[in-house]
Amino acid sequence: MLHRFANPNRFSRLAAAILPWSAAGTVVLFSSGLYFVLFASPADYQQGDSVRIMYVHVPAAWIALACYSFIAAASGVSLIWKHPLADVAARSAAPLGAGFTVIVLATGSLWGKTTWGTWWVWDARLTSVLVLLFLYLGHIALTNAFDNPARGAKAAAILALVGFVNIPIIKFSVDWWNTLHQPASLVRLDGPAIDPSMLTPLLLMGVAFTFYFVTMLLVRMRADLAARKARALRLSAPG
Amino acid sequence: MIRLLLLIRRELKLAFRGGTDAAMAVVFFILAATLFPFGIGPDIEVLPRIGGGVIWVVALLASMLSLERMFSADYEDGSLEQFVLSPLPMGMVALAKMISHWLTTGVLLLAAAPVLAVFYNLPSTAFVPLIVSMLLGTPTLSLIGAIGAALTLGARRSGVLISLLVLPLYIPVLIFGSLVVDSALAGREYGSLLMVLGGFLLVALATAPWATAAALRQAID
Numbered sequence: 056m057l058h059r060f061a062n063p064n065r066f067s068r069l070a071a072a073i074l075p076w077s078a079a080g081t082v083v084l085f086s087s088g089l090y091f092v093l094f095a096s097p098a099d100y101q102q103g104d105s106v107r108i109m110y111v112h113v114p115a116a117w118i119a120l121a122c123y124s125f126i127a128a129a130s131g132v133s134l135i136w137k138h139p140l141a142d143v144a145a146r147s148a149a150p151l152g153a154g155f156t157v158i159v160l161a162t163g164s165l166w167g168k169t170t171w172g173t174w175w176v177w178d179a180r181l182t183s184v185l186v187l188l189f190l191y192l193g194h195i196a197l198t199n200a201f202d203n204p205a206r207g208a209k210a211a212a213i214l215a216l217v218g219f220v221n222i223p224i225i226k227f228s229v230d231w232w233n234t235l236h237q238p239a240s241l242v243r244l245d246g247p248a249i250d251p252s253m254l255t256p257l258l259l260m261g262v263a264f265t266f267y268f269v270t271m272l273l274v275r276m277r278a279d280l281a282a283r284k285a286r287a288l289r290l291s292a293p294g
Numbered sequence: 295m296i297r298l299l300l301l302i303r304r305e306l307k308l309a310f311r312g313g314t315d316a317a318m319a320v321v322f323f324i325l326a327a328t329l330f331p332f333g334i335g336p337d338i339e340v341l342p343r344i345g346g347g348v349i350w351v352v353a354l355l356a357s358m359l360s361l362e363r364m365f366s367a368d369y370e371d372g373s374l375e376q377f378v379l380s381p382l383p384m385g386m387v388a389l390a391k392m393i394s395h396w397l398t399t400g401v402l403l404l405a406a407a408p409v410l411a412v413f414y415n416l417p418s419t420a421f422v423p424l425i426v427s428m429l430l431g432t433p434t435l436s437l438i439g440a441i442g443a444a445l446t447l448g449a450r451r452s453g454v455l456i457s458l459l460v461l462p463l464y465i466p467v468l469i470f471g472s473l474v475v476d477s478a479l480a481g482r483e484y485g486s487l488l489m490v491l492g493g494f495l496l497v498a499l500a501t502a503p504w505a506t507a508a509a510l511r512q513a514i515d
Contacts, residue, residue: 134508182465189462196458200449209512210445214459217441217505221462 063280070273077270084263091256105169112162114264122152127219130212142208147275153191179228180236190218305394316398323356327410345414346475357435364443378514384507392440400432423478430491431471437502444509
């Protein structure tokens with residue numbers, strides 16, 4: 056089934072068809088999400104209104120981790136089945152993931168200053184997310200370090216798979232070590248430990264961020280394919 | 295097994311013929327470690343507190359310096375292509391390179407570490423933990439570093455790129471290695487930390503030759 060969309064033109068057409076819907080969905084979800092976040096959800100009894108940073112920080116973290124997993128999966132597909140678009144997908148997703156990781160670190164730092172009194176602490180969760188940022192940057196650098204783009208894509212694919220060990224470390228860091236960062240309150244064996252009035256805006260923002268990621272990924276992939284086509288045309292032009 | 299030893303012997307012969315290349319990493323190790331007392335002042339109280347971490351960080355950087363040359367010479371003169379075409383398993387070739395990198399860099403760092411421990415006024419209780427932690431950690435650095443070296447073959451600015459790729463993967467080894475020295479200084483037990491370092495080494499031994507072989511093969515294609 057995957058190979059049905061191995062044809063870049065067919066994929067570009069499919070992406071063009073999906074794009075208006077995902078873009079519209081992004082706008083709608085962000086608007087309703089932000090309404091809930093800013094107005095229709097309660098302030099925390101301890102943190103006050105600064106708890107609303109959570110609604111940006113946590114979904115961005117979900118997307119940063121999911122994006123790296125997506126890149127690792129695309130890298131696996133590229134190396135095993137040599138799907139033509141897997142490299143394009145990984146290459147397009149990496150800067151998005153890096154951006155979301157920066158958002159996580161920045162919003163987390165702001166939130167930490169208001170609640171913990173410090174901008175940064177070297178505990179397991181923050182350190183492993185910082186390592187995730189470096190892995191993203193390394194992936195981007197490696198992709199662009201070769202004159203032959205295919206070579207860069209394959210090298211970056213191996214790097215993405217080697218670095219995937221960091222993802223479970225990030226997820227379970229707050230359980231395995233005694234960290235300042237709070238432990239898991241959502242994806243736990245006992246179920247979510249968060250009130251529905253806060254869970255709803257959180258999930259809404261999560262879906263909004265996902266739609267945003269999908270929209271931007273499709274835009275970047277189409278741009279990558281168009282750039283490849285332009286380069287091929289330029290190289291084959293006579294004279 | 296014989297083939298592995300023959301490959302290692304080849305690498306060591308080439309390293310000795312190369313002259314002072316391996317020694318340069320150790321000289322950098324000592325030089326860079328001596329920069330810190332100049333930078334922060336030779337306060338006899340501060341130096342032992344940062345000594346374990348500084349020695350570990352500088353060992354990391356020194357180990358990283360020689361990564362670029364691990365495969366590049368063979369890549370440029372075509373020997374790597376011969377290795378790929380030969381019936382030798384590429385994992386064995388990669389492992390031979392990693393072991394000889396450790397023998398020519400890591401072991402020398404191990405030998406220089408006591409000198410630096412003296413420079414940083416580390417008490418004698420910290421010497422053995424430092425050496426044992428580096429004994430377990432430096433092979434892991436060679437193993438992981440080889441992945442970075444193989445991935446960047448033929449890249450532009452591969453020296454800096456290797457650092458960017460390999461340093462995030464080095465961080466866990468660094469954390470536990472310097473924790474061993476700190477625990478020894480504080481009088482806490484460090485056996486479990488050494489076991490974690492040993493675990494890293496075993497995981498790296500199991501996975502790094504495989505990943506490096508994959509990277510080498512697609513560098514040749």
